[in-house]
Amino acid sequence: MSKYKGILDHIARYVELSDSEIEEFISILKTTRVKKRQFIVQPGFVSEYRNYIVEGAVRVFYLDDLGKEHTVIIAIEDWFFTDFYSYIHRTPAEYYAEALEDSLILQMKYEDVEELCSRIHSLSQYFRLFTERSMAHSYKRTISNISKTTEERYWEYVNKYPQIANRVPQYVLASYLGISPESISRIRSRS
Amino acid sequence: MSKYKGILDHIARYVELSDSEIEEFISILKTTRVKKRQFIVQPGFVSEYRNYIVEGAVRVFYLDDLGKEHTVIIAIEDWFFTDFYSYIHRTPAEYYAEALEDSLILQMKYEDVEELCSRIHSLSQYFRLFTERSMAHSYKRTISNISKTTEERYWEYVNKYPQIANRVPQYVLASYLGISPESISRIRSRS
DNA sequence: TTTACTCCTTGATAAAGGTCAAGCTTATTT
DNA sequence: AAATAAGCTTGACCTTTATCAAGGAGTAAA
Numbered sequence: 001m002s003k004y005k006g007i008l009d010h011i012a013r014y015v016e017l018s019d020s021e022i023e024e025f026i027s028i029l030k031t032t033r034v035k036k037r038q039f040i041v042q043p044g045f046v047s048e049y050r051n052y053i054v055e056g057a058v059r060v061f062y063l064d065d066l067g068k069e070h071t072v073i074i075a076i077e078d079w080f081f082t083d084f085y086s087y088i089h090r091t092p093a094e095y096y097a098e099a100l101e102d103s104l105i106l107q108m109k110y111e112d113v114e115e116l117c118s119r120i121h122s123l124s125q126y127f128r129l130f131t132e133r134s135m136a137h138s139y140k141r142t143i144s145n146i147s148k149t150t151e152e153r154y155w156e157y158v159n160k161y162p163q164i165a166n167r168v169p170q171y172v173l174a175s176y177l178g179i180s181p182e183s184i185s186r187i188r189s190r191s
Numbered sequence: 192m193s194k195y196k197g198i199l200d201h202i203a204r205y206v207e208l209s210d211s212e213i214e215e216f217i218s219i220l221k222t223t224r225v226k227k228r229q230f231i232v233q234p235g236f237v238s239e240y241r242n243y244i245v246e247g248a249v250r251v252f253y254l255d256d257l258g259k260e261h262t263v264i265i266a267i268e269d270w271f272f273t274d275f276y277s278y279i280h281r282t283p284a285e286y287y288a289e290a291l292e293d294s295l296i297l298q299m300k301y302e303d304v305e306e307l308c309s310r311i312h313s314l315s316q317y318f319r320l321f322t323e324r325s326m327a328h329s330y331k332r333t334i335s336n337i338s339k340t341t342e343e344r345y346w347e348y349v350n351k352y353p354q355i356a357n358r359v360p361q362y363v364l365a366s367y368l369g370i371s372p373e374s375i376s377r378i379r380s381r382s
Numbered sequence: 383t384t385t386a387c388t389c390c391t392t393g394a395t396a397a398a399g400g401t402c403a404a405g406c407t408t409a410t411t412t
Numbered sequence: 413a414a415a416t417a418a419g420c421t422t423g424a425c426c427t428t429t430a431t432c433a434a435g436g437a438g439t440a441a442a
Contacts, residue, residue: 062334062338064338068338070334070337070338072330072333072334084323084326084327084330085327085328085330085331087327088323088324088327089327117316117319118316121312121315124312124315124316124319125308125309125315125319127319127323128308128315128316128318128319128322131319131322131323131326132275132279132318132322133279134326135275135322135325135326135329136275136276136278136279136280137276138326138329138330138333139263139264139275139276139329140276141333142263142329142332142333142336143253143261143263145333145336145337145369146261146336146366146367146368146369147253147255147259147261147369149428149429150428150429169388169389169390170389170390171389171390175337176337177337178336178337178338179429179430180429180430180431181389181390181391182390182391182392182429182430182431182432183428183429183430184390185390185391185392186391186392186429188391189391189392340398340399341398341399342398360418360419360420361419361420362418362419362420370399370400371399371400371401372419372420372421373399373400373401373402373420373421373422374398374399374400375420376420376421376422377399377421377422379421380421380422
């Protein structure tokens with residue numbers, strides 16, 4: 001099965017591209033393999049790419065002044081990730097993107113995406129529609145963060161993404177939910 | 192000064208529209224005046240519009256099972272708001288949008304926006320680029336929520352949006368930051 | 383098969399911040 | 413200008429959860 005199938009299906013959920021447009025889109029994709037613990041984005045460097053995961057798992061996290069890690073994104077197959085602020089504004093990244101497993105990713109450069117979007121209307125539509133969906137989802141996470149207890153947030157996540165919760169280390173999940181690893185441990189033992 | 196100037200300038204920051212495209216865009220805008228405390232969106236009804244504030248202030252909030260309010264968006268002039276999830280998925284809203292002041296807003300229907308975006312490439316580009324920016328911003332808020340203390344979050348907001356902090360009631364700000372009103376009161380008295 | 387990581391658990395302690403209750407100030411309304 | 417409502421402050425108390433520390437289990441490497 002082609003490594004492009006996933007991302008093309010993803011697009012097809014929103015818009016229809018002609019064969020030649022698909023060709024063009026594929027031509028801007030760069031295939032990259034990364035080993036577990038390898039960094040794909042690092043603070044100080046511009047996050048050049050939108051990254052799509054074909055196989056594997058990646059997290060994006062922020063390292064604060066006290067050396068604590070705060071995970072913004074946990075991504076697995078068929079998900080996108082990047083330091084979005086850096087990618088869009090062409091400024092040095094503030095976050096790390098680190099492979100949690102050996103992974104196969106497809107990368108598309110900012111300039112190439114913009115160039116294609118300016119020419120191909122349906123591709124622009126795809127990114128618009130998809131980003132709007134992500135945005136709606138982001139509000140849900142915000143609500144959860146400001147209104148739920150740690151225990152509720154933990155179970156909400158585990159119920160929503162059981163496959164991810166069992167796949168990533170607990171301290172990563174903890175730093176994603178804004179809970180200490182010890183508290184997660186206690187929440188689990190309580191049940 | 193035309194009530195459309197703000198939103199047209201907003202668009203012009205991202206893309207260029209022809210005169211006829213501007214005409215078309217304006218034709219889908221519905222002008223609405225709301226009084227302070229009036230609801231623009233309510234749970235149970237689909238959030239039909241993307242709303243742009245010409246003058247005034249609005250907040251979007253969630254009312255939890257215990258009757259507590261959690262504010263997702265505080266918006267003033269030149270900002271958009273809606274229950275994004277409801278707007279995009281055409282499902283009943285979960286949030287309230289409430290006018291914090293007498294306000295003048297421009298509303299655009301989902302179907303009209305989609306129809307225009309499917310025909311006018313640069314308008315689709317505008318919404319794509321703008322939503323991508325909002326998305327990048329949303330990640331910043333997430334980081335802030337999971338990694339900062341209540342006091343840090345409060346001062347961060349006040350420094351970033353001093354004009355809003357002085358304009359909206361403190362309990363609204365509290366419910367936006369996920370802090371109790373009493374704590375904000377104490378934080379302020381400490382300084 | 384030791385050695386050494388990495389990750390998770392458990393206990394003791396402390397601090398941050400929430401809740402409740404009462405009073406006070408400032409706006410609205412009549 | 414009274415009356416009422418809305419919003420803010422302060423104090424006492426208590427719950428939640430973070431932090432620190434030590435040990436244990438599982439996994440990978442030498």
